[in-house]
Amino acid sequence: MTDSRRDVLAALYADVVLDNLRRPYPFASHHVQASPEDRPSPREVHPSFHTSFDWHSCVHMHWLGVSLLEYGLDDGREAALRAELDATLTPENLSAEGSYLRANPGWERPYGWAWLMRLAGAAAASADPQISGWGKALDPLADDVAHLVERWAAKVEHPVRHGIHTNTAFGLGMLYSSFRALGRAEAAKTCAGAALKWFAGDTGWAAEWELSGQDFLSAGLSEADLMARIMDPAAFAEWFAAFLPGLSASSRILQPVSVTDETDGYMVHLHGLNLSRAGQAARILPVLERAGEAGAADAAVLRAGLDSLLDAGLDAVVTAEFMSSHWLASFAWDGLCSRAALTD
Numbered sequence: 001m002t003d004s005r006r007d008v009l010a011a012l013y014a015d016v017v018l019d020n021l022r023r024p025y026p027f028a029s030h031h032v033q034a035s036p037e038d039r040p041s042p043r044e045v046h047p048s049f050h051t052s053f054d055w056h057s058c059v060h061m062h063w064l065g066v067s068l069l070e071y072g073l074d075d076g077r078e079a080a081l082r083a084e085l086d087a088t089l090t091p092e093n094l095s096a097e098g099s100y101l102r103a104n105p106g107w108e109r110p111y112g113w114a115w116l117m118r119l120a121g122a123a124a125a126s127a128d129p130q131i132s133g134w135g136k137a138l139d140p141l142a143d144d145v146a147h148l149v150e151r152w153a154a155k156v157e158h159p160v161r162h163g164i165h166t167n168t169a170f171g172l173g174m175l176y177s178s179f180r181a182l183g184r185a186e187a188a189k190t191c192a193g194a195a196l197k198w199f200a201g202d203t204g205w206a207a208e209w210e211l212s213g214q215d216f217l218s219a220g221l222s223e224a225d226l227m228a229r230i231m232d233p234a235a236f237a238e239w240f241a242a243f244l245p246g247l248s249a250s251s252r253i254l255q256p257v258s259v260t261d262e263t264d265g266y267m268v269h270l271h272g273l274n275l276s277r278a279g280q281a282a283r284i285l286p287v288l289e290r291a292g293e294a295g296a297a298d299a300a301v302l303r304a305g306l307d308s309l310l311d312a313g314l315d316a317v318v319t320a321e322f323m324s325s326h327w328l329a330s331f332a333w334d335g336l337c338s339r340a341a342l343t344d
Helices: 003-021 055-071 075-088 091-103 111-124 129-155 168-181 185-199 219-230 233-243 269-290 293-314 328-340
Strands: none
Touching: 003 055, 003 075, 003 328, 055 075, 055 111, 055 129, 055 328, 075 129, 091 129, 111 129, 111 168, 129 168, 129 185, 168 185, 168 219, 185 219, 219 233, 219 269, 233 269, 233 293, 269 293, 269 328, 293 328
16 A cells, blocks of 8 residues: 555545535434424534434544544645544534433444544644544543443443444454553453453354345454454454454455445445445454464465455445445545555
């Protein structure tokens, strides 16, 4: 992965973020009305995250905006993006978002929580004073989400294993890494404990049966990506070999998929599946490589398949079709950066 490719895409994706943050409608509100009068506008109930079609997409578009500022943009795009983010990531706006999360403890669990913590972690880690200032404003929300995760992990007996937003492993992996980045050791420990409770004993994942018509996550690779974050390489290589036995270049879990109707919001999830699989493969394989001979064969299979997945997904990102453009760039940038972190 060359930096020149990311340089070009960074500018294009910055334009996507700007379009999303400036586009209040259409917006898919998931607010549950308590009365006939309880009909707030998206901006009223979510003053920070009321664009980009829905709340969680708006959150990860904010994460993408922060990530692109950290990567580097031309002066015009940088100034425009800073202005948009500074207008939404204010302490007052974020306080209202926190109030909504506390009042609705099962809302956006765990997908929205995970992207919110990833945004908070990215902002808090920045050496840029303005970006780190947004991180300080987001810090109370990290308290809220850490409390929500603690309650969730204590009571949930069975994880959700399908390939859309409510997938437990995908959200938990991002939460774990984000809490670690934020220095919240207890919250990260809670996530690791839940991961071991829910997934450590899994074997024989049905990789050939995984794909459904609206997946944007690989349920199997999401689980493996999570376990790679919390297990040491040797233990993970052993777990992975039992979890995905017989993994090969022809395995369905590593094959790119196509979309026949770009206007169908569920069908275009499959573009995201290509991208999320690529990012997951790129994060899993170096952990397998660090395990030495025990993980070498599986790592080689993942390395051989990830570029075709990434390329298939990238082709769909920059588009005038809002069903794709309101979210895919976030997954594309995640996949690109995970791929760029590998040694070719």
